[in-house]
Amino acid sequence: MQRPITGFGHDEQGDPIAILSCGHPQHVRHNPPFINRPWVTTEQGRSSMLGTALNCVRCDGFELPDGFVSYKQTPVFTEETIPAGLKKDHSTKTGVWAKIIVIQGRLRYRVAALGTDMELSQDKLGIVVPEVLHSVEPLGMVRFLVEFYKKPD
Numbered sequence: 323m324q325r326p327i328t329g330f331g332h333d334e335q336g337d338p339i340a341i342l343s344c345g346h347p348q349h350v351r352h353n354p355p356f357i358n359r360p361w362v363t364t365e366q367g368r369s370s371m372l373g374t375a376l377n378c379v380r381c382d383g384f385e386l387p388d389g390f391v392s393y394k395q396t397p398v399f400t401e402e403t404i405p406a407g408l409k410k411d412h413s414t415k416t417g418v419w420a421k422i423i424v425i426q427g428r429l430r431y432r433v434a435a436l437g438t439d440m441e442l443s444q445d446k447l448g449i450v451v452p453e454v455l456h457s458v459e460p461l462g463m464v465r466f467l468v469e470f471y472k473k474p475d
């Protein structure tokens with residue numbers, strides 16, 4: 323999915339990377355004549371690219387960014403105490419990821435934009451991708467919680 327560039331950095335080899343709003347890094351090498359991104363070589367050029375969207379396949383793959391930390395979790399919900407809002411399409415804010423952790427039973431997890439409709443259980447947790455609409459639905463008796471993740475301060 324398309325994610326705007328929010329900053330720049332380097333990987334361990336010194337190759338330039340763009341940081342996207344989701345928290346994922348993406349290589350933006352300038353390696354002529356194969357890859358031409360002369361803008362990445364100057365501060366001014368990089369600044370001019372802030373906000374430009376790149377396609378993030380790691381988001382499409384439900385990949386929680388490396389190094390993100392848990393900062394909050396919900397109480398344990400059951401099929402009776404689940405907030406109505408979780409059963410309708412809703413989403414987290416920019417840069418906020420979450421894990422849906424099932425303690426007992428089964429929960430249906432739907433993410434229409436990513437073509438996903440799966441059953442979560444003790445053995446299968448759900449990853450919530452920032453800003454992407456999703457919903458859950460208890461499949462009988464269930465106990466689960468949601469743990470939120472963001473970039474470390």
Ligand SMILES: [Zn+2]
Nearest residue numbers: 344346378381
């Ligand atoms: Zn991403």
